[in-house]
Amino acid sequence: MKFHWFAEVTYPHLPPDFRERYRSAWVTPPAHLIDPVKVGETYRMFIRLMQIADQVGFDGLTVNEHHQTVIAMTPSPNLLAASLATSTKNAAITIVGNSLALYNPPTRIAEEYAYIDCLSGGRLAAGFVLGTPMDSVFAYGMPPIEVRARFEEARQLILRAWSEPEPFIFNGKYNKLRYVNIWPRPIQKRIPIWVPGGGGSIETWDLVNQHDYCYGHLSFSGLYSSKPLVDAFWEYIDKKGGNLNPHRMAFTQIICLANTEAEAEKNYYEAVRYFHRNSAPGNFGNPPGYTTIRSLKASANQVSIGRNKLTPEDRIRASRGEMSFWEYDDKGYIIAGPPQRVRQRLRELITDLRIGQLIATPHMGNLAEEIAAENTRMFGYEVAPYLRDLWADQPDYWTPEASQKLVAANAPTARTDAGSRSTPSFEAKQAGK
């Protein structure tokens, strides 16, 4: 069982009426709302939080790519990843991922990923994504119907660029390159590849099944929203005779740890609401052509299966910030409370969805740094070690070997009694290294 630290790098100073006034948090939010100095502070805070995550035993530090949005100000996740490569020591750097269709030529991604793998000592997990519609087709202007074909061609080009020993010619439909010979090459001979989705595209399932990639269901709506799609994924893989190892499935979950339930509500409620209220995609979420007809037909069926636990009305209320804190928890959007409760609920989630890579999200919205830091520490010391037994019998080929060894040697372990943190000196020891 692996635990990755992740949060959307959200702008934390939006006006309270942002949602009502601007309709979309993506593509067209006015840039004047954002103070670049405060953006810089936010970036530095995220680097500090991920350094703590590295010190308290997280298996991976996860970054992603989004464009033109207040909710995730990481247009190039590779820049953040490069900062982490030199300021952290153990954890994998899981980039989930680069939007392959958007780079011309896509060898740029092969180069930057190789650079990060070299700089981090072979700790890169390389994500290949289509990008959300807001990113790929609205912000970057790619015709929706071309995204998947361009993604596929770029994927093949990047893999060859990493592995071909000699310069080669690539005559693709979209990319014509006479001399492909990237420098540097990655340290890892077999870089773990993650192809997270969230929309349940069957074409993506076929791809990860065929190449044994790590899939990921990246959403912030939790168990009930995701279960129909995740179950359908595993059924599909099973039917195709594919690899059912849970480590090839990643899942995001917002975590709100505190000493008591009352403290959790006090510390996190405003930030949870801020995150959900300010992430609406407006009219940019579902352009025609982005999802194939085959997947549209399949997903119409899956969505209706989940409705008994999470109604369409629930989803609307959640997105408007209208749920109570414990409703968010009850409906799966967050997992909150003292460590023992969080452990138990995560154990159920992980087992129910068959997840081997939990992408825990200890920061959300406008959460204060000290609360996110404590959330991260509590997760590292008081949650993760107690769930390490899950899937322990299954090998993990989707986290880099180098980081697996480093984390295994340095991460906190579970206590046998009910006392304080298992290895209180661990963090100090790591920081002093």
Add this chain to the structure above:
Amino acid sequence: MKMTREKLGALEVRVWSGGSGAPLLYLHGFEQHPGDASFLNRLARHREVRAPEHPGFGESTALEENYDVIDVALHYRRLIESWRSAPVDVVGHSLGGMFAAELAAISPHLVRKLVLVDAYGLWLDDHPLPDPFALSPRDLERAKWCDPAKAPTPEPSAFEANGNAEALAIFRAQNLGTATKFMWPIPDRGLSRRLPYVKAPTLIVHGEADGLIPTGYADAFARSISEARVAIIRNAGHLPMVEAEDQFLAAVDQFLS
């Protein structure tokens, strides 16, 4: 009109056809084929009308994935050649207008007269077009129709769904998805460079209240085509053949006869 499926090259094309007389090719707009629409039937009273569904729309098979607008024009060249009645009159609406103009530019010998109806294909920086793929359904209705309150419901071109909302959603996703190939993010695939090659006498028909393509675009088309004139249809938006059928047919009949 009779609906048939025909082989054309490697593709299967769904075609509505009817009438006899002078041949007329009708190319539909970006949303969908109008099916057995009243205006097509009336056009076919004195003509042989063929109205194919574009590749990748509805039940016509799609072209290979990295095709462009020239491949579509060549597809229609092949269709006219297979008809053995060239030259033919070509009426193209909306996205079909872009295809019709490209066809007339690269195969002038096949096009007798050209009618462009609220056509896409040009871009004027001073008059940016709204993004039809990002409009809410309500805003799209407002942009499309002169008077949304009087718009036909269901739209005659929603024939495919038979009242089934899910089938209609999938039909639209298929069609609009294909349209993004030519219209996303800006419906300019270089037609302005090729319009001067159009030889056919051309009528530019444009709904006065088209909120998707303002009438300034009709003038821009007319300026680039050597023998062109503009007919503005009053009380009509992006679909004058539906919203002001009589006026539309009068203008087209007069020009073609």
